[in-house]
Amino acid sequence: MLELENVNSFYGNIQALYDVSLHIDHGEIITLIGANGAGKSTTLMTVCGVVQARSGSVTYQDIDITRELPNRIVSQGICQVPEGRLIFPELTVQENLDMGAFMRKDKDGIKRDMEYCFDLFPILAERRRQPGGNLSGGEQQMLAIGRALMARPKLLLLDEPSMGLAPLVVKQIFEIIEKVNRESGTTIFLVEQNANLALKIGHRGYVMENGRIVLSDSCDKLLADEQVKKAYLGL
Template identity: 55%
Template structure:
């Protein structure tokens, strides 16, 4: 598989605060990759930097072999990369149907847009039922479905997903991730997933990166990451018992 998305030594800041430091990662075509990390580690900053919302202070972002570093977000969407932001950010005063059309605003193929609307209604039938309803009146889970569907309406080759399970029940989280897997398998869409639910992320993704204090500290296939003691302890809740485990939990994490 070829690399479709790559970051090379990328740094991004919010004012004087460096949020990510020297981040390098690659995502292969057709793959689901995930970035794990605690709150404030810099996961969302990585996605914002890729999609052009935040300009990096250093490094390069490459998409399909083209340097898209600090390009206009609309241009990046036209190139085939969509971003589902944390917190959904649907257009609350627009209907569900109009939100979907907003996702397709860069497209000129009306027939293709109509087909893709039917496709996303197939993924999330509740959206068909609520098509004329204002998006702001949807439940949190339905808004997440709409946010994913709106991103799909741009017909992306790569989709960035930021915390899709945030605030959702376990049942809804499973439903969302089942559709994420279908999107990857049926449409061939490459996915870069940021997710605090490490167990779910490692189960659906192919390759994973662990981010701590803005730096990548570990990467491997998700199958191998699940077996690493540090991942089990700090991300999957499988802490060691007894005094030794308590002592290790309080210490600064040392990655093997």
């Protein structure tokens, strides 16, 4: 579904990604773990076109999107939940969800997906008329995921969904990520510092250090890997 091949990305003259290669198949949950500043978020932003690869290629469903604009990439079925959530605090919960569907014209489908989001996140249904800025951090994360789902993505990119959240809320969020993947078949690319949780719900994983992929395997094998346990699982 998605393939990055020898991708090099920069911020000005500072290189952030070095020959990054990875692939994601339809229906998978793929995890990308690594320390803060390893290049995980840059990888997602390169997929989305927010940061353009200076060399290498990004291929989505056999189409080269390396030089595509972000809005064109979204229209092809890729949607990102950014680090820090970035909801619209002045808009209501329902208006935030509506913004996720701004490129769609199918009113009946939008209505169905809105109800699906409220089924996934009942607290959002209760607070649909409240400003997004009044929600707790966990509720805002739910809203950010719901907003992305309103775009009806084929590939959902999640950037640090556990950041700053209480353990009970994190558990709930990860259960919903699994549910979305299982019920809708949505492919998920999960970037996460909580390596233990990410590897427990993922199918395959990649480990990134200093802008490079240094290890890849099934999540089960990565969980058992001594190097991973020592560096990322605190074992």
